[in-house]
Amino acid sequence: MARKARAWTAVDTEAVRHILRLRDADVRHLSLRAIGTATGISHGRIGDLFNFANGAPSLNEFVSLCLLFNRRPSQVMEEVMRTVESADGSELAALSSGSASDDDAVSERSPDSDEEVAKRALGRLMDLAAKHGDTEAEQEAYEELP
Incomplete structure (x- = not known):
């Protein structure tokens, strides 16, 4: 559990507002x-x-x-960003004003497909869940058990 909650930004707030609108419009009326x-x-x-x-x-x-309400996350984020930009672009300007390294240069890279983004995210989650350490020594110790 995090020691300190992540601070809400205008993008976070608008994203949740958008999801709430999707929930209200959903015919399933999910609890x-x-x-x-x-x-x-x-x-x-x-x-x-x-x-x-x-x-x-x-x-x-x-x-x-987003997926629960049958919307592509990238599509929802585009709508959220348009809303935030039209309301107040100052936060977005602050986010984009930082110096971009080669890894962060969004304008120089082609946009990734949703599948590629999902694969990378899954890979990161798998890395977090993966067992790190001396697995060879652990395997040898296991094999020595009666």
Whole structure:
């Protein structure tokens, strides 16, 4: 668990507002518990997100909620960014004013497909879950057990 909640930005707030609009328009009228079961996010955390409480949404939470409501996360983010830019572009200007390294140069790279982004995100999650350490020594110790 994080020691300090992630601060909410205008983009975070608008993203959750957009997801709330998707939920309101959804014919299934899903409860927080049903959303939690479908996404793997606890219903308490979903309640926090929908009340703009505690930490800002993670990328996994955002993607899961978008997919639940049958929307591509990239499409939702485009709509969110247009809304935020039209309301107040100062936060976006602050985000983009930092010096970009070669790895961060978005304008020089071609946009990635949703599948490529999902594969990279899954790879990062798998890396976090992977066992790191001296697995060879552990295997040898296991084989020596009676």
